[in-house]
Amino acid sequence: MLGQIVAASVLILFGIQIEWLNNPFGGYFYLDYLSIPITIFWVVSFTNVVNLMDGLDGLAAGVSAIASVTIILVALQEGYYTVAVMTAALAGGIIGFIRYNFNPATIFMGDTGSMFIGYILAAISILGAVKSATTIALIVPAIALGLPIMDTAFAIIRRHLNGKPIFKPDKGHFHHRLLAMGLTQRQAVMLMYLISAGLGLSAILLTEIDGIYAVLLVSVIIACVCFCAKKIGILNDR
Template sequence: MQVYILAFVIALFTSWLLTPYVKKLAFRIGALDKPDGRKVHKGIMPRLGGLAIYLGFVVAVLCSMHLSKDVMALLLGGTVILIVGIIDDVYQLPAKVKLLGQIAAAAVLVLFDIRIEWLNNPWGGYFYLEYLSIPFTIFWVISFTNVVNLMDGLDGLAAGVAGIASITVILVAIQQGFYPVAVITAALAGGIVGFMRYNFNPATIFMGDTGSMFIGYMLAAISIFGAVKSAATIALIVPAIALGLPIMDTAFAIVRRYTNGRPIFQPDKGHLHHRLLAMGMTQRQAVLLMYIISAILGIAAVLLTEVGGYYAAIIIALIITAVVFGAKKIGILNDR
């Protein structure tokens, strides 16, 4: 059995087996999501499910990988962001405090020299970041951490989209021979898939910030790890395109709130999943449609690894054009 398959299976079964126990723990410590006017669900829900994903991931990595300095950095940073998420799920941290926790987790990677130091020029050569390396790395990690968090609005949505993105990264890592990246990402994907048994509509537990921030953080960290080890910026581009749906949704939310004079971090009901529900779709229909879009973006990300700079630019331009056109059609930029 290939090691990445083993990592996926171990994580899947660990997450699947532990989620019911995590659910009991969530009720015990008060990590509960109560409905309000903006949220879709109606009853009180436990929201510590990300702990099961984390445990599945850690067990799989420990069973399938050599604990090198880099792997230890990923585990340590993931643990820091997990702790921030658990505290937030129980006590609802202020945004600034949560941001400080995300910066601390990102700083772990920098301290272990897992950072973005240069970028490929598609037409030849490199862009060296030099003194911008550390702030760019921290910005990259925080951005991924929050886009997955903001996507977590319907049963199974964030988990499914992140799972599709993870599988995309695995395929490209195997294709390019980045096997450590494939194994680590397989462990993450397995943990997500195991948890999906309880999170798909109708969900019995939410991943909470514990899960959404951990998944976003790990995808960011894995992409940087891949870029460092493979000496190829494609390791950064692939997960960014695979997560194109939540990234663009977040970008539209920022533009929408800014143009309407609202605080950028103030929640609203203008996200893509809200608009799909307003159009008459059920939760399952909306989630499945967004899975399909994410899968198409994943395929586009894989294609990018096979083409040259000009063709890559054309693919990216087509993706952005299609997303902007679709956003205008469903009114995602409108004030809601």
């Protein structure tokens, strides 16, 4: 964790940090002294959610690739070509890696690989926010990576409710639940790819709407994820 904080601090030293957010109903929220802790929290969170998703062959790589493609499309649409090129480089590396990481995997990314991907995606999303000064630049990658983010959130809640340390591994993640339902590794991974693609399309749609409609779309996405999570017993300690 300390190393991740140091890595996040490097971005801040080079001026890559979240300094303001726009209000969907008009105006801006200037973060002032909250800018540094929020930036560190954002980077550390992204770094870890991708790492925690790396539970099945090809899962973290595929979900990250889908998120990267989503960011590329939005960046091109908004004219942020530097962000698009940087993300394309990351996506190209991930897609080439999936060939050897998909079940049955012959190469594994490990903690270093998954954390690197999460860190770069976090940095790219902040860079997009710096260029556009808008919350959308942060929300798009957050929705595109909505599956691992929500999975991590549910894991923390589940462990807290069951009186277990939040950093203690368990078998309650989304992919574990899908395997318990009888899906094979490949089927579970492909289903999660499909969900991630749906979230990616939702993130792109979000850039075309604003105000109350944007808030409504995000609320519907969260509600759907929570409903599905409850159906598969994501909070159950079993």
